[in-house]
Each structure stands twice: as structure tokens, then as C-alpha cells.
Amino acid sequence: MSEALCDLTGAELSARLGAGEASASEVLASSHARIDAVEDRVGAFLTRTDQLASERAEELDVYLSTGAPQSPVAGIPVALKDVFTTNGVRTTCGSRILETYVPPYDATAWARLAGAGAVLVGKTNCDEFAMGSSNENSAYAPVHNPWALDRVPGGSSGGSAAAVAAGEAVWALGTDTGGSVRQPASLCGVVGLKPTYGRISRYGLIAFASSLDTVGTFTRTVRDAASMLQVLAGHDPRDATSLDVAVPSYTDGLDGGVAGLRVGVVTDAFGEGVAPGVATSVRAAIDRLAGRGAEIGEVALPHAGYALSAYYLIAPSECSSNLARYDGVRYGYRAPGEHADSIEMMFATRGQGFGPEVKRRIMLGTYALSAGYYEAYYGQAQKVRTLVIRDYEAAFERFDILVSPTSPTTAFRIGEKADDPMAMYLNDIFTIPANLAGVPAISIPSGLDDDGLPVGVQLTAPALDEPTLFRAAHALESELALALRPPLVLGAG
Amino acid sequence: MAYEAVIGLECHVELSTATKMFCACANVFGAPPNTQTCPVCLGHPGTLPVPNREAIARIIKIGLALDSAIAPHSLFHRKNYFYPDMPKNYQISQYDLPICVGGHLDIELADGSAKRVGITRVHMEEDTGKSTHGGGSGRIHDATYATLDFNRAGVPLVECVSEPDMRTPEEAAAYLRELRATLESLDVSDVKMEEGSLRCDANVSLRPAGAETLGTKVEIKNMNSIRSLERALAFEIERQTKTLDADDPIVQETRHWDEDAGSTASMRSKEEAFDYRYFPEPDIPAMEPDPAWVDEVRASLPELPRARRDRYVDTLGLKPEVARVLVADRGASALFEDAVALDAEPVAAANWVTQDVAALRNAAGDNGALTPQHVADVVTLISAGAVSNAGAKQALDASFASGEPVEAAIDRLGLRQVSDTGALGALADEVLAENPDVVQKFRDGKEGVIGFLVGQLMQKAAGAANPKVAQELLRERLQG
Numbered sequence: 001m002s003e004a005l006c007d008l009t010g011a012e013l014s015a016r017l018g019a020g021e022a023s024a025s026e027v028l029a030s031s032h033a034r035i036d037a038v039e040d041r042v043g044a045f046l047t048r049t050d051q052l053a054s055e056r057a058e059e060l061d062v063y064l065s066t067g068a069p070q071s072p073v074a075g076i077p078v079a080l081k082d083v084f085t086t087n088g089v090r091t092t093c094g095s096r097i098l099e100t101y102v103p104p105y106d107a108t109a110w111a112r113l114a115g116a117g118a119v120l121v122g123k124t125n126c127d128e129f130a131m132g133s134s135n136e137n138s139a140y141a142p143v144h145n146p147w148a149l150d151r152v153p154g155g156s157s158g159g160s161a162a163a164v165a166a167g168e169a170v171w172a173l174g175t176d177t178g179g180s181v182r183q184p185a186s187l188c189g190v191v192g193l194k195p196t197y198g199r200i201s202r203y204g205l206i207a208f209a210s211s212l213d214t215v216g217t218f219t220r221t222v223r224d225a226a227s228m229l230q231v232l233a234g235h236d237p238r239d240a241t242s243l244d245v246a247v248p249s250y251t252d253g254l255d256g257g258v259a260g261l262r263v264g265v266v267t268d269a270f271g272e273g274v275a276p277g278v279a280t281s282v283r284a285a286i287d288r289l290a291g292r293g294a295e296i297g298e299v300a301l302p303h304a305g306y307a308l309s310a311y312y313l314i315a316p317s318e319c320s321s322n323l324a325r326y327d328g329v330r331y332g333y334r335a336p337g338e339h340a341d342s343i344e345m346m347f348a349t350r351g352q353g354f355g356p357e358v359k360r361r362i363m364l365g366t367y368a369l370s371a372g373y374y375e376a377y378y379g380q381a382q383k384v385r386t387l388v389i390r391d392y393e394a395a396f397e398r399f400d401i402l403v404s405p406t407s408p409t410t411a412f413r414i415g416e417k418a419d420d421p422m423a424m425y426l427n428d429i430f431t432i433p434a435n436l437a438g439v440p441a442i443s444i445p446s447g448l449d450d451d452g453l454p455v456g457v458q459l460t461a462p463a464l465d466e467p468t469l470f471r472a473a474h475a476l477e478s479e480l481a482l483a484l485r486p487p488l489v490l491g492a493g
Numbered sequence: 494m495a496y497e498a499v500i501g502l503e504c505h506v507e508l509s510t511a512t513k514m515f516c517a518c519a520n521v522f523g524a525p526p527n528t529q530t531c532p533v534c535l536g537h538p539g540t541l542p543v544p545n546r547e548a549i550a551r552i553i554k555i556g557l558a559l560d561s562a563i564a565p566h567s568l569f570h571r572k573n574y575f576y577p578d579m580p581k582n583y584q585i586s587q588y589d590l591p592i593c594v595g596g597h598l599d600i601e602l603a604d605g606s607a608k609r610v611g612i613t614r615v616h617m618e619e620d621t622g623k624s625t626h627g628g629g630s631g632r633i634h635d636a637t638y639a640t641l642d643f644n645r646a647g648v649p650l651v652e653c654v655s656e657p658d659m660r661t662p663e664e665a666a667a668y669l670r671e672l673r674a675t676l677e678s679l680d681v682s683d684v685k686m687e688e689g690s691l692r693c694d695a696n697v698s699l700r701p702a703g704a705e706t707l708g709t710k711v712e713i714k715n716m717n718s719i720r721s722l723e724r725a726l727a728f729e730i731e732r733q734t735k736t737l738d739a740d741d742p743i744v745q746e747t748r749h750w751d752e753d754a755g756s757t758a759s760m761r762s763k764e765e766a767f768d769y770r771y772f773p774e775p776d777i778p779a780m781e782p783d784p785a786w787v788d789e790v791r792a793s794l795p796e797l798p799r800a801r802r803d804r805y806v807d808t809l810g811l812k813p814e815v816a817r818v819l820v821a822d823r824g825a826s827a828l829f830e831d832a833v834a835l836d837a838e839p840v841a842a843a844n845w846v847t848q849d850v851a852a853l854r855n856a857a858g859d860n861g862a863l864t865p866q867h868v869a870d871v872v873t874l875i876s877a878g879a880v881s882n883a884g885a886k887q888a889l890d891a892s893f894a895s896g897e898p899v900e901a902a903i904d905r906l907g908l909r910q911v912s913d914t915g916a917l918g919a920l921a922d923e924v925l926a927e928n929p930d931v932v933q934k935f936r937d938g939k940e941g942v943i944g945f946l947v948g949q950l951m952q953k954a955a956g957a958a959n960p961k962v963a964q965e966l967l968r969e970r971l972q973g
Contacts, residue, residue, distance in 0.1 A: 085538065203539065203541050211775035239541050240541065321571050325538070327575065329641070343577075347575075371770075
């Protein structure tokens, strides 16, 4: 099998583009060929932007031929989860209610990548409004895990994870509200980064739960994740919650190693409900860190056990308000036919336009915010959130990095948990605490389980300490030297 | 039975900032529908609100003018309810942590008495779009379509809630007038009730005179002028009085004032009230204004109407009722101040501005071609005896229309009084010579006859003599 450009890392592609050994058009052609070869089996995309991408790549080739400064992002085929607005390109959120919605503006995250020369190959499938852990809540179609096509890719950013794993895109953007980047990264054997809340602008990220939503990246290496964050991070005057804090270099210290790094193993994350193959793989990875000189200790996050409950009050509460705007008045789906009045039209539109999981969460959130229940539910959940933040503060007094599995299991079969929301919600039990606390976390592959399915290990760092997070993750990645490729890719061209 | 009304007002003030509250759209009134919109104020997916710093500065200014405490930590909340003209189906507002807490506004009533009305809170929010219902009879209940204009959506809106400290419609009107004058002096809003940049809802309840506990309150909406606020309150107090006298209960509800019918009608009862599901707006960090900034805003506060009234009375010697009329009208007040700065005597200037000038301004709807210099000239020329009051009024009419200087108008219209003692002295000598009988009567002690002699002199001078000077000249000669 000859090497496909789309299977290279961003760093490798950037080097070849800079040296004139490959053109952006060739890189894109490789990506398009892979999409053509596997997409009917994977189903990662909701919208392909072939024409735009080709024009973009040609422009870039002209630009690159001038020898002008080249961003590490230039010419890289990128996929966007379909919750990022793209000016002139349909953006659905995996929902019927936005089936025909064409945004009039670009999300800041995408605008920054585009400005640095990234090439958009398409918009990826996801759970409707990013609510789900298996991608089965997409109103359009499920996504198939490139490692085992009868299994889920994880969610909600399942399409982005699958696209990067399958080589359909080299990089992708996702969103992580409770684990929606890290969990599918884990299940698809790629690197998934959720940076500090506020580090990347949310402008143009179609909101699910505003205080938790975080733009995240999918890449096949930690170095590529650092390169992506370098372009994405920074204050945005259009997002009042984006941090106005200087952006450090994320790539300079990557090779610093982990000697003397204090690594806390989250002990509770190896107990009941964690698949043996997952626990074994993650423990082995921790041993490798120790072998490289990290100081390993045990750490408890005493309130992490309540995080899931708090999350399932806060996120639905915010979602019930964020999704109120989909009413058929100004854009998107409108229920056809005659209506008694405009309010009836709005309600009919919402009844027909939203899927069952979205409705479930809107109802949960509406209830939790209702007069008389607010304190008992939303108020109490906010208190738990404060306690989780304190847990992390205490943990980071003793440790530089925390380690746990990303997800309690590897990829499960499509349909296996679809009728059991509680079992589905447990997928995010190790990822949710970082969202509640706003701290950065990354999932990288730690190996394969006995079924040949990828396992992910999650590293977590204090707020804004992405440099240490990347350094530790890069050291572990180098030590493990996995270079995972799903069977689907090995069989493709 | 005798009842006491308890009235509180909730006023909404659209700020006249250049841009909207959470986006960069222009904040203008009267533009063609949906031309002042963007993805943010249309509530497009993915958009985020970024607070307008100037709007925050202005609400701080309002709070300081009302003696509110500026909260060191305050939050925006979302007020959730579905309505087609609200793009996000929630309004960004404030709830339990408003930016301005407490305060008061001192009002003055027609009889000159003063009263302090408490301010509960002043908070920041955004305005909604506008729905217009069409088809059917044109009324909302049988409309067949609605059109929506989102130009107003996202305009910065300040809500000012008073304590239930007012007892009569007159007090409520005085409060609203004082609030409007205060906002006008702060230059934060157009405060035009007819354009909706100042809106007012009233809460009113009755209780037996002398009672301590509050009765069931009713909220009245849709008053479009201070006059209609007074009328609506008077109607509602009478309605509630009749209801209570008939031993019927007052229903806690929201009622709609119908200006044409001159009555209120039920809109919705307490049971139908919305549960707004307020929760902290996660898209906007807490507002924690830098104390130095607040001090800066405080230092920029202009003289407020209350202080201005006091100064007019205490320093400039105006009567309180004149001061009140002047201060209630920003244009009049400015004209007066500028005329005084040009050395016009204040009491006379105030009388001109509140009477003859006011009549001209009211009739024209603006200041015409009038400048403070005209007012100052009128006052100065009268006191110098160059023109009579009646003549000055004629000259002022001309100046108002044309801008012509007052002196030029006086001369053009032949209104100048002769005060030149040389010329008038000669005429006085003539009059005395021609009327020896009358001169004798005066010298016999009938001093009242001097009026006749003055009249004779005025006739000789063809009306252009200054009567005061004429009398002095005659008296000198008669007594000399």
C-alpha cells in the first residue's frame, strides 16, 4: 500500500508543503479520495464542501508558491462538527430544525483556522445539538466507528472523531460540553483536546450549554493538537467569556519530558463500571510515565461522584433556554399549515423539529428552572459545581497532571445503549468534572483492548496550563509509539 | 368608605447610545423595518451578547443621580418566555443582583410641597422587537398575520422601579415628570413617551385610609403620556373604590389602559402570569465596575433638576413655582441660563422665558430663531427704559420669527422709547406752559393731576416717551 497524504500528521504535511514536496491540492485530493472510499461506510459527514475546498486549495498553492510565511495550519484538510457556523454553508447541528439553515457568518474558531489557510472538507455528523455520547441522536444517520463499523464512534462529536480516524480529514473541530470531544477521541483512537473554558472563542459555536461548551480539537498527534490550539486560542471581542490572557507557545516545550512531573492517578476512576481492558491499558500507560521519571501518586476528587448529577441539571437548564430561539419565526424549519396564532406555530415547529433526546433535556431543564424548584435543582447543582472546582484546586496543589481513563468502556455496538439514557449518560462520568471546573484535559490513545478497540487515557491540567498538558501527553505518546490505524484505513488507498 | 391609594411605578427607559446593548447595530428610531439588525440581535444560532460599555456607564450615571448604591457585583439573568418579537425567546435582564440598588427621587407638587419617593432598583436589560398584527379587524385576537420589525430588538433598556410611595395620580405624574427631567439632564435617553423611549407601568392598590397593610395590587400598562398615566390611575382608583364598596374582591391582575375609551380592561390574571425561569446569563461574566470608573462617572454628573431648582430660588431669587416650570423644560431652562450668563436680570429673564417666550415656543414647537441673546436684550432694554413691556413683546415676536436682533426690531417697528432728558425736557416745558391751570392744581396739593400732564407729554412724543422719565422731568419742574 502506498502512503496516502491524508494519513500523515499535520506537522508532516506542513513540512512537505513548505518544502514543495506536496501541494495543497494534492493533499486535498488525497483526503477526497479517502472520503470517496470509506464515507458510505463511516457516514462522518452531513455536508461536503468539495468545490469550496478545491478552490481554497488552488488559492493556497498560488500563495505557497510565493514563499510567503506559512502557518502550520495552511493546507491541512479540516472537518468541522456541524455546530460551527460557516458563512454560506448549511449548518444543521444534526437537527431537522436547522436542516435548511445557512448561517450568515463564520464562527470565530473556523475563521481563525481559515485565516491561517486551513481547507474545509465538510461539516461532520453529530448528536442533535451535541446532546449524546454515541452519535445515535443525529436526526440524519448514525456514524460508524472506523475501527468496527457496527460500533458507535462516541459522541457527540462522533463524525469529527471518525473523520480524523479514517483519514477523511487530517484535523477536525468538535465541541466538548461534558466529554463530547474526549470520549469520541478515545473510542476512535485519536487525540482529543478540550482546552480551558474561555481559551477559544465560542462565537459561532451553536450553544448547547453555554457555561460548559468548549471548542475542542481532533488530531492524530499531540503536536498537531498544540499547533491547532496555537491558532485557535485567544481573546475574541465577540465572546465576553473568552479569556483576555496572553497565549503562550504550545509547541516550544513539547519535548520537555515528564521527569519530576507530579502525576496524580484518580483512584475512583478505576472502580466499578470500568471495563477491565480499559483499566489495564490506562494503568500500563501510567507505568510508562513512571518509567520516564514522573512521580506518580494517588488523588481523590471527592465530589466527582456528584458531578454527573450536577451536569444533568446545569446542562439541560442552559439548553432549555439556549434552544428556545428555534421557533420557526426567523430561520430554520417552520411547521407547515395553518396555526391558530404565532405561539401555536412556534410550539408546533418545536414539536416537529426536535428529536427525543433534545426534547427530554429541554423538559428536564425547564423543570429544573421552574419557580419553586430552582433552588433544589439548579441552585444545588451550582453548589456541587463549586465543590468540584475546589476538588481540582486541592488536587493541583499536590499534582501537576491528573490521569484517568477517558471513558469507562471502549466503543459499544450501535443500538446497545440507545434505549437506556442513564447507561448512556455514564459514558461521560470521567470527562464531565473537567467541564464543570473549566480545566483543560486531553485524551490520547493508550492502546487497544482484547477486541482490538482503542482505549483512551485522559490527562487533566490546571486552568490555562495547556503547555504542561501537552508536554505530558506528548511524552506519553512518544513512549507508547502506537501509531494506530483502523483496519478500514489499512484496507483503503 | 375612604381609601388611600398606594402607587408604585415601573419605568422603562431606552438609552440613546450609538449602538445596541449587545451588538454593534446602530440604535436609531424610525428606520425602515429590519434594516438595523445583525445575526446577534436577530438571535441567530451561535451568536453571543457582549455588553455595551457606554450603556453600563449610563445606567451607573442614572443610578448615581437617583442616589442608588452601585453594586460592586451584579449579574445579568435570562428571563425566559416565548414571544415572536423576542429573537432568542429570552430577554437578557437582571434579577436578584441589579446594578443599581435603592435610592430616591425628590418630587415637588403643584402646591409647592415636596415629597421623597423611594427607588427600589434600577437595572439593565434589552428591548424586544415590535409586532404589528394585521388582517381581520386589525386587533390581535382575530389577526390573520403579524409582521415583525427587529430594529428595536437589543436596544439598551433601563428599568427603574419605584417604591410604592405615591398616594395620588398627581404624585405619580410629578414623579414621572421629575424622572424624565432627571434623565433628560443626564443626556442618557431621548425620553420621548410618544416614541416609546420612556414607558411607564403602574402598580396601584387601595387600602382603608390609615391602614398599614397593603391591598391587592393591580398593574396597569399602556400609558403613553404623563397625562394618560394620571387618567389611568384616576380611573383605576375609582374602579377599585367601587369594587371594594360593593364588597367585591380586587383581582390581582394586569390591566390594559385604553386611551380612547378612558378605561382599563383585564389583560391577564395572576394565575396566567408567566414563570420566567430566571437564571444567571452564562454568556456574560458578572459586572464588577471598577470603583475608579464609577467615580469618573460621578464626576461627570451634571446639575440635577432638584439642585437646579434650589439654585434658581436661593441664588437667583426666583419664585419656587417659576423655578419649577423652568426646570421641567430643558429648553426653557437652557435659554434662561444662557440669557442670565449674558447679564440679563434673572427674575425678569425667568418671567419672560416662562411666559411670553414659552407661548411662542409652545406655538411653534421649537425655539424658532430665538437665541439667549434676544432674551437678554429684551430684559436689558426694558430695564434701561429703551422700550416698554408691550413694545418689547412686539419686538420679541419679530425676533422669534426672523432672528433679527431685538434692538433692530425695536427701531424698525418704531418702538424705541425716548428717555433723552434734553428732548423730553423741552416737551415738558411746552406741556407746563400750555396747562397753567393744571400746574396750579398740582402746586395746590392735588399731585394726582400729574398723570394728565404725563399723558399730554406722551401725546407730544407720539407715544415714544418713556413714561417714567417723563413723570420725573415734569415733577422736577413742578417742584423746582
